Amino acid sequence: MSRLVGKSPALCTDLPLENSDILNKLHLLGQLLRSCFGPSGRLKHIHNNIGGQVVTTSTSSVLLPAIYSSTPFLNLILASIRNHVSRLGDCGLFAAILCVTLIEKVKQSGLRQNEAIRINKHLLGLCTTYLEDKECGCKVKLDFSSSHNLIKLVRNILCSKPATMLREYETLHISKLAVEAFLLTVPSNSNGVVTLGMTVIVPIEGLPVMESKVFPGLLVDVPVGFEDLEPRNQPCSPLRVVLFSTSLAGHLSEIGDGPIEVQYGTDMDSQILDQLLEIGKQVFKDNVKICVCQKVIHPVLQQFLRSHGVIVVERVGINLMQPLVQLTGAQPLATLHSTIPHKAYGQVGNVTLRQFGSKSMLHLYPAEESVICTTVLCHRNETILNELKVACQKTEHVLRLTLREPFALLGGGCTETHLAAYIRHQVRCDAAGSASVFGCLQTEYLLGVEAFCSSLESVAAALQHDSEDSLIDLTCAHHWTLPKDVTQEDMESCERKCGCGLIKMSQTKKWCHLNTKYPVFSPASLSPDVTVHADVLDSFTAKLNALQVAIETVNVVLDIRYTIQDVN
């Protein structure tokens, strides 16, 4: 059955940014993303049009891949944010909202596109230089001697994922676990190159969150008929482990495809099986206690090994092989004939059986200090467990990034407002000079700056979903949220804190609503010893990259003059 399919001509759009349909879609996308942002963000149900699994989420890494637009223009934006999220793990929504808002603001300001691109690039340069500067007022140096800041960093990531449905104390518990798991993967004695270990996440459905735990070593599924492992109470000498990466089921994969003539009365299978049993004998003779195979082990061999007291674990899969090698120090074997040298064996400290609800798993302890650990995550149902798993993977990623750059940024929208105030101040100093460099009028330049700063501020304002006001104070330029009916006197008397929890109400005198005109001032930075007390922290590396990616995406989008869509 064949049919010829005619090709239809491509769909062309000239000057897509002038197209009102596309602008409407862009606006809609902005609203969608803004509604998910922050700790009080609204959840989204995602399901496809033919039924199937329903996902509840507000996380960028789940949400963005699910959004597909028929407009290539929007897909370009989504794709670049997706790439950012897959590399850095965090701040996806921040980048997306900033990007969409800035495009809209530039469009509204009526700037020519090439000028807007140049101005954006210049302002981005100002931002990155300021953020990387030591004197930066919205940066906190992370102190690895105490885990407080790390826990705060993780907790902020978990808090901004409302779909995980964690209570306050549960969030703290998971944050502690995440930091503990991270610390376990960092080798304590390293010479030269540091190789981080890895955390294996085992999700378990139906148990309360507080049952989640971190174990050093690995948890593997218990082989069938092995639930009655006797607990070894006192840790004895390490157990010897052998690791096979080839199938021990009797395949000979490397033969080739020629014909084989078998004489009458010869059983080829039993010949192979004899060889397998030879291996079994050697393994037993060498006092091996655990035999792990990536693929399948022949049942006869399994039976033989078990009867000699060897724990047999088969079908562990390729994903667990790398951590198993790191944990045990064994060399994976794939030869059937040569005798196994002693150095090919690995070691585990102990083996116990662990019970999680109805699921039991075999726990392999490391023999010495190891960089492999397992996090068991428990939650009430599958949907929120998936969300929690994604959040935990993000925290691991973000914590690893802190090793490269041990900084964090103030969260709660304070970094955004602070940056905006800083840029307004910087620009006022030499507006005329910069404008002449770009070859544009000073008013045009100021328009570009206004678009940039107000989109940064509106990202901060997007954290607010209920009927509350977003404010900026006029000394440190931090972000504040207040209920609608609060008067100036109330503000001075009550004990509220700013978005990141660094400043108290009593410390500042003047506020102004976000996205209204306020006098340009130089935002004061607090002394370094005070900054330690910030409650909400964001990853520095992720946010810096998000900022760069967002602005660069805006520049690419502004540069597009023509779209051609192949609709076949």
Place this chain on the structure above:
Amino acid sequence: LSKVGSKHVLQTVCALEAVILRTFGPEGGQVLFTRDNGHSMLSRSGTRILTALRLDHPLARMMVECVWKHSGKTGDGSKSFILLVASLLRTIYTAASKDPNGSQVYNSREAAASAAARRLADQMLAFALEKLDDLIALSVTPYGLNLSAEVLTASAQSSSNSDGVHVETLLASFFRTRLGCAHCDFMGELVCKMLRHWSRKNDECSPSDKIGSFQRSSFLNDNFPALHTPLSGFPVTCSRLIEGQIIHRDYATHYHGNHQHPVKAVVFTMSLQPKWLNAGDMLEIGSGPHGKSIMHFSAWAESSLEHIFATLKTLGVSLLLSAVKQSEAVLTLATRAEMCVVECVDEDELALFLHLSGVTAVSDYRGIRPGHIASLAFCRPMLLGAHRYVHVGYPDSKGTQPCSVIICGLGEGQTDQYAGAVQDVIRTLRTTWEPLGASVISPGCVIPAGGTFEFLLHHALLQHGRSQQIIINLRILRLEYIFKKKKKRWDRWQKSLRKLRNAHHTPLRNIPQVDWERVSAVIECKRCSEVHLYVNNHVRKLSNSSEKRCSLLSTTSVNVAIVLPAQPHLRWTDAKWNRVLWSDESTFQLVLGSCGHCVLQAKEENNHLESYRSNVQKP
């Protein structure tokens, strides 16, 4: 037949021009493509835009083909090519329609105009072939500047040569028109640094030597796929050079991190443990003292493998690079011998590796000699984005400093765009330095951009007293322009002009045995835009007699002919097809269920013995 001419040619070319114009010059923008598989592509490169268009019109396809060939050689100039052709055609047709001479001879005004146009085009072609070179040499070359390669040498940082133009300026202006104003300086510097790194290799000969520069840029151009690594998800400014070479594969064995120094590496192009039972051979298995067990053969294969590793161990090898996948047993033995294995390495990367390390690949594992063993400065894993690669460094000898480039971008579309631009700029440099035997233009000649070439030539032509005005779109505002590239463009343009002339007129009359009246009758009844031209005769549907005609045609110099699109004529009989000469459909899409592996098997064959393979699973 005359309908194929004038209006439609112009319409087609103008349609292409409309797409190109949006991206032309420094103030131009990008074009965003979405393919049918959902991948998006960003581009400002004329060639990429044109080749990505799905064009129906045969003339348009032919134009794109010309552009593609041109820029494949020079790396640049595709947009100006289209603009030049468009404005030339426009001028010719305007001039022709005013031409009063032909009206007595021809029946209609159209025929007269078309004849006049052809005459004009002929004259122009003749002029271009005979006099243009001299004219360019006389009146444009003196304004050209010499491209100095001096900046590429490590020492000459200062601009000692003031009348030469530095490569940096050229690169920056190229990137400005290709990537936009945001990152042109950054990319220009990056490529400059890259060239500087590679140029140290030829330190012995004169650094500004043009032949050397040409060879170097040729080498970079040829090996560029292996020399760059795209990395999406980061801003462009994270792009950087990196010492040595990146092999775009991960270790197949666990990396233990303790290579000896220097790291000794061997390249294999075949599997170390080949399948030992070929289809032609027969393996006899028996039991008892006479027959041999299957394990006997298996053990023999394994021991020969161990023998290879023993040889490698005595040679001190600790890294195996393989072009193919190796068996699990090879990995085990390599781990045991503390060697690292990298499998399935790309052919280009292996070729570059062999070139840079100066060794040969092992093709027969029985004869591994010291000549096969490369020594490297280091070899370590490298994490780039989601991938883990192997990063190798070469020992510092003869001032060689091989380096590769990591190109960052927001997404795949952007990294592709940037990589394409870098390769094109290298190609452009190669063209600039290419030595030409008897040409009037010396290698390395560049001319200020921004329409200078066009102005100069225009002026020279006016001086020359010819009336054909080459009216060129003067929206060009490039800063630097390569002179010789323009020269090439001229040549290409001449060729395409020749083709166009053939297409819209009737050179086919000379061909014997073709019933032209019938063909033209078929054509007349269709709209002209549906008349397709075709160069290769791919079409199966052509029956014997028409195949004969095709072969006849191909023996004559003309390789353009006409046929109807095939799709509405699926049910045509052979007799009907005999009346047709060609079809333009070069690709037929046959949809057979879902793509992928499929087994063709009748239902009752399900449980046939031959459908089974004997394997030991669970007894």
